[in-house]
Amino acid sequence: xxxxxxxxxxxxxxxxxxxxxxxxxxxxxxxxxxxxxxxxxxxxxxxxxxxxxxxxxxxxxxxxxxxxxxxxxxxxxxxxxxxxxxxxxxxxxxxxxxxxxxxxxxxxxxxxxxxxxxxxxxxxxxxxxxxxxxxxxxxxxxxxxxxxxxxxxxxxxxxxxxxxxxxxxxxxxxxxxxxxxxxxxxxxxxxxxxxxxxxxxxxxxxxxxxxxxxxxxxxxxxxxxxxxxxxxx
Amino acid sequence: xxxxxxxxxxxxxxxxxxxxxxxxxxxxxxxxxxxxxxxxxxxxxxxxxxxxxxxxxxxxxxxxxxxxxxxxxxxxxxxxxxxxxxxxxxxxxxxxxxxxxxxxxxxxxxxxxxxxxxxxxxxxxxxxxxxxxxxxxxxxxxxxxxxxxxxxxxxxxxxxxxxxxxxxxxxxxxxxxxxxxxxxxxxxxxxxxxxxxxxxxxxxxxxxxxxxxxxxxxxxxxxxxxxxxxxxxxxxxxxxxxxxxxxxxxxxxxxxxxxxxxxxxxxxxxxxxxxxxxxxxxxxxxxx
Numbered sequence: 201x202x203x204x205x206x207x208x209x210x211x212x213x214x215x216x217x218x219x220x221x222x223x224x225x226x227x228x229x230x231x232x233x234x235x236x237x238x239x240x241x242x243x244x245x246x247x248x249x250x251x252x253x254x255x256x257x258x259x260x261x262x263x264x265x266x267x268x269x270x271x272x273x274x275x276x277x278x279x280x281x282x283x284x285x286x287x288x289x290x291x292x293x294x295x296x297x298x299x300x301x302x303x304x305x306x307x308x309x310x311x312x313x314x315x316x317x318x319x320x321x322x323x324x325x326x327x328x329x330x331x332x333x334x335x336x337x338x339x340x341x342x343x344x345x346x347x348x349x350x351x352x353x354x355x356x357x358x359x360x361x362x363x364x365x366x367x368x369x370x371x372x373x374x375x376x377x378x379x380x381x382x383x384x385x386x387x388x389x390x391x392x393x394x395x396x397x398x399x400x401x402x403x404x405x406x407x408x409x410x411x412x413x414x415x416x417x418x419x420x421x422x423x424x425x426x427x428x429x430x431x432x433x
Numbered sequence: 434x435x436x437x438x439x440x441x442x443x444x445x446x447x448x449x450x451x452x453x454x455x456x457x458x459x460x461x462x463x464x465x466x467x468x469x470x471x472x473x474x475x476x477x478x479x480x481x482x483x484x485x486x487x488x489x490x491x492x493x494x495x496x497x498x499x500x501x502x503x504x505x506x507x508x509x510x511x512x513x514x515x516x517x518x519x520x521x522x523x524x525x526x527x528x529x530x531x532x533x534x535x536x537x538x539x540x541x542x543x544x545x546x547x548x549x550x551x552x553x554x555x556x557x558x559x560x561x562x563x564x565x566x567x568x569x570x571x572x573x574x575x576x577x578x579x580x581x582x583x584x585x586x587x588x589x590x591x592x593x594x595x596x597x598x599x600x601x602x603x604x605x606x607x608x609x610x611x612x613x614x615x616x617x618x619x620x621x622x623x624x625x626x627x628x629x630x631x632x633x634x635x636x637x638x639x640x641x642x643x644x645x646x647x648x649x650x651x652x653x654x655x656x657x658x659x660x661x662x663x664x665x666x667x668x669x670x671x672x673x674x675x676x677x678x679x680x681x682x683x684x685x686x687x688x689x690x691x692x693x694x695x696x697x698x699x700x701x702x703x704x705x706x707x708x709x710x711x712x713x714x715x716x717x718x719x720x721x
Contacts, residue, residue, distance in 0.1 A: 282614060
């Protein structure tokens with residue numbers, strides 16, 4: 201597996217992560233370039249979410265380093281990592297259910313003082329029609345759109361999405377895939393995805409994770425289209 | 434029906450509710466937002482009452498005493514949140530209770546050292562009585578009711594209309610998701626805690642003329658604050674208000690009916706409400 205040593209948007213270098221004494225991430229290295237859509241695949245329990253939570257600043261590393269635009273970010277707290285331009289969308293699709301859609305968006309842009317919702321409505325026009333609705337009353341697909349819109353309001357360079365299509369209807373997944381392609385023109389995406397056909401459709405590169413380690417990196421478009429990463433799962 | 438008995442009882446009940454509401458806010462918000470049972474809130478209530486007493490003694494100005502009590506309560510709250518509570522966030526609830534109760538006990542020790550054991554009287558700043566349906570009601574009691582009502586409205590305005598309030602509501606639902614948006618949750622905790630501590634201090638200062646200010650006044654109040662918060666639902670400000678209104682009336686009107694009811698009835702009410710709705714009246718996670 202190659203880890204490119206040039207200037208990367210994100211560079212994870214040989215990190216170990218533990219929950220107490222239980223080590224769950226072993227010597228993981230990977231990189232993300234500007235403008236890529238990189239997908240991380242792996243079975244449940246492989247350590248994918250732990251890796252994302254670590255990059256996002258919610259967990260601390262035991263060894264190694266995480267660099268974002270050449271700056272070591274592992275000492276930073278989660279909110280500082282977000283302010284630096286990495287937005288993390290949790291797997292649980294949790295929107296602030298007692299707040300309106302508009303209030304959710306307002307909070308999302310607050311950290312960088314962005315009150316201009318217009319650009320995100322271009323990706324998700326439906327959100328504009330739901331502004332006054334309580335976020336808790338949104339459907340699963342609408343929640344996911346809102347979460348991505350909220351992440352985009354932070355004007356991030358990198359969005360980490362943890363299983364964004366989990367539990368969604370096929371036609372919504374198709375719509376989201378189209379949105380990912382549009383968003384990737386301005387924002388780099390690093391996505392955990394279990395949906396392999398979708399992965400083949402959207403990924404520029406694929407990392408395969410198993411038992412806390414990266415076991416393969418697929419760079420060839422042909423190999424990705426053929427879903428050759430399936431054998432590593 | 435003997436109005437001369439019931440009208441003052443109801444109004445006195447509302448004034449008790451006002452104090453309970455102010456003092457219980459910190460407990461309720463502390464659990465809702467920070468998942469910490471911050472029993473030391475009763476220390477702010479106690480210290481503020483003593484500050485009021487001291488300022489009245491020194492200057493004769495009750496309102497200056499009240500202001501200083503609220504400010505001191507807020508300052509101690511700030512110090513406790515940033516220096517102590519941050520170390521217990523995420524720990525089991527019982528652990529947080531032991532830590533905060535220990536701090537409360539240490540604080541009471543300091544209060545005893547500074548002000549002594551003897552109870553201190555504070556005279557009411559307003560002696561005026563006003564007539565309601567022919568009854569003479571102390572204006573000061575009405576002022577307490579109005580103050581508590583104003584605090585509730587102000588807090589709701591903050592929660593609904595300001596970015597801080599929206600962040601607090603969001604933080605009560607999911608602190609981690611709020612942090613992922615780049616918002617410093619610790620700052621939200623600190624500001625919230627200062628407001629809650631100030632409210633407990635306001636309760637202590639307002640209650641000072643109604644009770645004898647003593648080192649153990651916080652213990653007495655702790656019991657009622659607990660009932661108020663559990664009955665209303667932990668984390669719900671609206672629930673805390675409704676619950677305080679119920680408990681205040683149960684104590685005052687119940688005590689008028691048969692004096693032992695003033696002590697027993699709040700527990701009976703809490704028992705039956707929890708039996709029917711274990712989360713309390715408004716105890717749905719994430720609702721303020």
